[in-house]
Amino acid sequence: MKTRLMVLGFLLYKSMSGYEMQQHLQQSQTDTWAGVLPGSIYHALKKMEKEQLVAIESIEQTGNRSKAIYQITEKGKQEFQQLLISGLTESSASLPTTFYTALSFIPYAPNDIILEALNKQETLLQQEYEQMKIGKKIKEEAIEVPEHTLLLFENMFLHYEIQLSFVKKLKESLTTKNK
Structure with a gap:
């Protein structure tokens, strides 16, 4: 749930690639407190693409490599709202x-x-x-x-x-x- 919420939230902000999401997570240390492993981003994107929550907006070529730029779909926006409400209503006290x-x-x-x-x-x-x-x-x-x-x-x-x-x-x- 955390990874899905994070990915959809990123895509609400702007269309981006999985690599950009990973970089943002790591540079801002968000992966530390959010419990979202940067490596899980690609898996989540592929799964959510199959579920039609995200779609490829464009493919960018960088040398021999290509990267998919994803955008959130209307169905993805609805999923985001549900995940957001669910995340905000879970207990926020996590005991070690x-x-x-x-x-x-x-x-x-x-x-x-x-x-x-x-x-x-x-x-x-x-x-x-x-x-x-x-x-x-x-x-x-x-x-x-x-x-x-x-x-x-x-x-x-x-x-x-x-x-x-x-x-x-x-x-x-x-x-x-x-x-």
Whole structure:
């Protein structure tokens, strides 16, 4: 559903190739938070073309290669509306269930192993957080970012800050417990 929504949304903005969509996802770091793998774009386009949600507008030649430029169809616009409403009504709270499940059992593992894992978790969260900041900056340099998108970034940043704070408190708790 996410990939379909993303592809149709891109095509509402303007006609483009699968490659352009991939580049946009990667350059703006959208693939990170949206959960849309850039490689899934071509598969989705082919499938949606068969379903008549998108159509090839033109074929561009670049040297020995050709690329299809896709456009959204009326049927695709209807599908987009349905996916949009569905996406907006799903729960937006996504809990890291594997992480929380593992935390339930930390008394059964040596503290040094737990602290090492939490250090890795903290590093991973910090790296992802920094990548989100870079994605925002890239987006701001490329276009005038709409207010709702800035709010989206602010919300994602808060999520990272909360998780980082939680992991730090866990580490402090485990460290204090050993003293």
